Amino acid sequence: MAIPIPTDRVEVRNRPLERGFNACLLRPSDFASSGPEFEVIGAFNPGVVQTENGIVLLVRVAEQPVERRRGFVGLPRWDPQSQRPVIDWTPQDEVAPVDVRVVRQKRDGLVRLTFISHLRVLYSRDGRTIEGQSGVHLEPGNALEEFGVEDPRITRIGDAYYVTYVAVSRHGVATALASTRDFKQFDRRGLIFCPENKDVALFPERIGGAYYALHRPNGATPFTKPEIWIASSPDLLHWGQHERLLSGGEAWDLGRIGGGAPPIRTKLGWLEIYHGNSKGEAEKNVGTYSGGLLLLEGENPRRVLGRRGQVFVPETDFEREGFVPNVVFPTGVVQNGDKLLVFYGAADTFVGIVEFSLDEILHRVRPQ
Amino acid sequence: MAIPIPTDRVEVRNRPLERGFNACLLRPSDFASSGPEFEVIGAFNPGVVQTENGIVLLVRVAEQPVERRRGFVGLPRWDPQSQRPVIDWTPQDEVAPVDVRVVRQKRDGLVRLTFISHLRVLYSRDGRTIEGQSGVHLEPGNALEEFGVEDPRITRIGDAYYVTYVAVSRHGVATALASTRDFKQFDRRGLIFCPENKDVALFPERIGGAYYALHRPNGATPFTKPEIWIASSPDLLHWGQHERLLSGGEAWDLGRIGGGAPPIRTKLGWLEIYHGNSKGEAEKNVGTYSGGLLLLEGENPRRVLGRRGQVFVPETDFEREGFVPNVVFPTGVVQNGDKLLVFYGAADTFVGIVEFSLDEILHRVRPQ
Numbered sequence: 001m002a003i004p005i006p007t008d009r010v011e012v013r014n015r016p017l018e019r020g021f022n023a024c025l026l027r028p029s030d031f032a033s034s035g036p037e038f039e040v041i042g043a044f045n046p047g048v049v050q051t052e053n054g055i056v057l058l059v060r061v062a063e064q065p066v067e068r069r070r071g072f073v074g075l076p077r078w079d080p081q082s083q084r085p086v087i088d089w090t091p092q093d094e095v096a097p098v099d100v101r102v103v104r105q106k107r108d109g110l111v112r113l114t115f116i117s118h119l120r121v122l123y124s125r126d127g128r129t130i131e132g133q134s135g136v137h138l139e140p141g142n143a144l145e146e147f148g149v150e151d152p153r154i155t156r157i158g159d160a161y162y163v164t165y166v167a168v169s170r171h172g173v174a175t176a177l178a179s180t181r182d183f184k185q186f187d188r189r190g191l192i193f194c195p196e197n198k199d200v201a202l203f204p205e206r207i208g209g210a211y212y213a214l215h216r217p218n219g220a221t222p223f224t225k226p227e228i229w230i231a232s233s234p235d236l237l238h239w240g241q242h243e244r245l246l247s248g249g250e251a252w253d254l255g256r257i258g259g260g261a262p263p264i265r266t267k268l269g270w271l272e273i274y275h276g277n278s279k280g281e282a283e284k285n286v287g288t289y290s291g292g293l294l295l296l297e298g299e300n301p302r303r304v305l306g307r308r309g310q311v312f313v314p315e316t317d318f319e320r321e322g323f324v325p326n327v328v329f330p331t332g333v334v335q336n337g338d339k340l341l342v343f344y345g346a347a348d349t350f351v352g353i354v355e356f357s358l359d360e361i362l363h364r365v366r367p368q
Numbered sequence: 369m370a371i372p373i374p375t376d377r378v379e380v381r382n383r384p385l386e387r388g389f390n391a392c393l394l395r396p397s398d399f400a401s402s403g404p405e406f407e408v409i410g411a412f413n414p415g416v417v418q419t420e421n422g423i424v425l426l427v428r429v430a431e432q433p434v435e436r437r438r439g440f441v442g443l444p445r446w447d448p449q450s451q452r453p454v455i456d457w458t459p460q461d462e463v464a465p466v467d468v469r470v471v472r473q474k475r476d477g478l479v480r481l482t483f484i485s486h487l488r489v490l491y492s493r494d495g496r497t498i499e500g501q502s503g504v505h506l507e508p509g510n511a512l513e514e515f516g517v518e519d520p521r522i523t524r525i526g527d528a529y530y531v532t533y534v535a536v537s538r539h540g541v542a543t544a545l546a547s548t549r550d551f552k553q554f555d556r557r558g559l560i561f562c563p564e565n566k567d568v569a570l571f572p573e574r575i576g577g578a579y580y581a582l583h584r585p586n587g588a589t590p591f592t593k594p595e596i597w598i599a600s601s602p603d604l605l606h607w608g609q610h611e612r613l614l615s616g617g618e619a620w621d622l623g624r625i626g627g628g629a630p631p632i633r634t635k636l637g638w639l640e641i642y643h644g645n646s647k648g649e650a651e652k653n654v655g656t657y658s659g660g661l662l663l664l665e666g667e668n669p670r671r672v673l674g675r676r677g678q679v680f681v682p683e684t685d686f687e688r689e690g691f692v693p694n695v696v697f698p699t700g701v702v703q704n705g706d707k708l709l710v711f712y713g714a715a716d717t718f719v720g721i722v723e724f725s726l727d728e729i730l731h732r733v734r735p736q
Contacts, residue, residue, distance in 0.1 A: 104590070108593075108617075109590055110590055110591060110592070110593070111589060111590050111591055143612075144611075144612070147591075168591070169591070170591055170592060170593075171591070171592055171595060171612045171615075172585065172587045172589070172591050172592045172595075173587065173589055173591060174610065190608060190609045190610070191608070191609070191610040191611070192608050192610075193562075193610075194561075194565070194583070194585045194597055194599070194610040195585045195587040195591075195592065196564075196585070196587030196589055197562070215562070217540065217562045217563045217564070218587060218589070219540045219541065219563040219564030219586060219587070220564050220586045220587055221479060221540070221541055221564055221586070222472070222477055222478055222479050223478060223479055223515075223536070223537070223538055223539070223540050223541060223563075224478070224538060224539055224540045224563065225476075225478070225538075227539060227540075229562055231562070232606075233606055233608075234602065234603070234606060235602070235606075237608040237609065238600075238601055238602060238603075238606035238607055238608035238609075239606055239607065239608060240558060240559070240560050240601075240605045240606035240607060241558045241559070241605065241606075242542065242558070242559040242560075242561075242562040243512075243559070244511075244512070244539045247539075249476075
């Protein structure tokens, strides 16, 4: 399944990190759909964690209706009664397209996704090949997830694995928590960040007695540039002491900025691989998603020690062409000696894996 | 200072509650400005609580620059260095007006307020007259409050008073917590709800072991109708288990809906006096703010037992004319036997007080 694709570098302002092993690890065609009425259009943005049984991936699988009905758009939705996705066939002239991912209902101005996502568990020994799909799915489970569950991040804390994932519904885009010990059963622990909030990544240990998370609020009032925030918690379920950590606003992160993979401890402090998006007000397309590096103080992750933007940019065909072109979206990292295996969504369609040198990363992000 | 003003009822769909004593309790002219360069344009949206020393009001005082400079707009901001409000004189052609309260910077699309608010402590024995201003101010105190502190709610829990208030800055509109025992010294306890979130009202006791709050998330993606949410906490500082409680979407609460006064316990359950705003997409003005009634289960405030919209609507001159016309915005309630004294912001300019019959309220909101 792992097919390295030749890179085709584009001009960027920051020199990209040297890519070691780099491959498209998973494609939509690797996945069976949830039923005959759906097709898988994306397998991307994986949560990833190293376990005693190898590397576990929790992959976001996005599906669209197979059928095309002239004059209608099929908008999928989880049905709590049947516990299955269903399709709302909506007259084309009742919605306006926003981008490839979203339409707006003319009636009330509310938006709907053109696809619906759930999460699937896969295993890999080395991160370079997939051993198999476990058959375990984390599907939408309640009214706050009716438009899908998306973009998981996994953090091991003690003996348990904590999954933060995006819950999308007519009530907004929020972040929920689930925990598991075996990736067979998941305990839903409720919404930990209310709408709008996504890109939540948990730190893997208590720091000064508290748990920490990166998060990305996204408000309706345009007081703010795109920002990553940080919060702390006594129990992983309740969060407070919210502070702004980092603002975007340069060309590469003008549109959005958010936590990516859960932070890892290094000799220089907490290393966070985050993302930025270049979409400006005037742009019609979605913009380019790239990766950046952030170094936070080991004993006080509210303090930024170093930052280096846009060192991981869409270069390969599978990053530049897909459902949403020009996207690399890092969501998981596994340390393997002096290498970091970074797992990422590519073009909102594929799972990519790339090896970076930890030394090079720390050299680039260390305080100047 | 308390001057009853004759009411002038307007046609509404729900029959308004019978108003007992009703007065404009505080006006901008009752307050000295923070300095000669500022004038007080509003004294409204008061947090209110019954104490052993009578009723305490924490009034939002909004100020604007006195000076008018041709071709410039003066945008106030708290300066952390001098611990004083300062004025950014911005060329008129660099901003576009959004409404009377807000301008948008053309350069980056970000918005600024045309005024800045802080909070002042006042005392009243009976709620009908003000005994005096204590001279204690709760001013902006950090970077997350640089555009002002607004719209406090006060809840007594045990021996302490907890003030939730809106913190406005270039980082968004969020809700912070402060605590006090004497209304002389306030301890800032940090942001408890990250942007966008306001209209946070704390319940006055633990319910089933947890603290509860109503809040109003306000997301950038228009997935949602306006909604009130509910969350719980082990310690008042960290919040989770977020759930949607109530959605707007009728004519009177099409634009916004949010918690008002902190809930009070009644024989039928928790009574919440909340607000709705009628602003539609097409409307150029701010819309009308009215009050509604909500009844929540005593032992499980996540459960809505009854609801009655728009029973308190702008009627008097001081509610219909001011900085923002047609606003009643209930923010505090004191029980006085079988009467409820409801304190509210009027027209974003005045503090109003109105007496309602608790029996009538419960009759109107009780489960049908």
